[in-house]
Amino acid sequence: MRVPGTAVFMTSNLGTAPPVLLHHLKHNKVLHERVLFVSVLTEEIPQVPAEERVVARDLGSGFFQVVAHYGFMESPDVPSLLRWAERFGLQVGKDVSYFLGAGLSVEDRRTHEEALVREYHEALLAAGVDDFAWDRCWSDYRAFAFSGFHM
16 A cells, blocks of 8 residues: 655665665555655765766656765765755655664674674773673673664
8 A cells, every 4th residue: 555755765775675664564564655765875075066966766666766975075965865856856745754774684784793792892892991791782782772763
């Protein structure tokens, strides 16, 4: 079932459906009439010329891919980016919902999760944090990893 409005799914994985879209569809069982997969890329130049900022592509059936290019000295502004995309005929409208997901796929997270947390723990110790054992770091991480979704 399609509902009015635009859904913006921020994603760093070009060319694949973001996992948060699949999660949204599974639990809400609806799609917005327009679904945008938005990726923001930082280029190795200070500023990207305005005419090279946005590439929008119609994927069919109300799905669109929007890729924004920013220089390393620029700050991305997604609402402005979407207004810019309207110049390409993409009618975003005012009824917009934003969806964010994790940067790693489930498989990558499972593969690398402990190593990433260990690296974080080692950085804390190197920065002078004491009395914070690995076991406590790992259990705190596991206990609070989901809390970001409830903010």
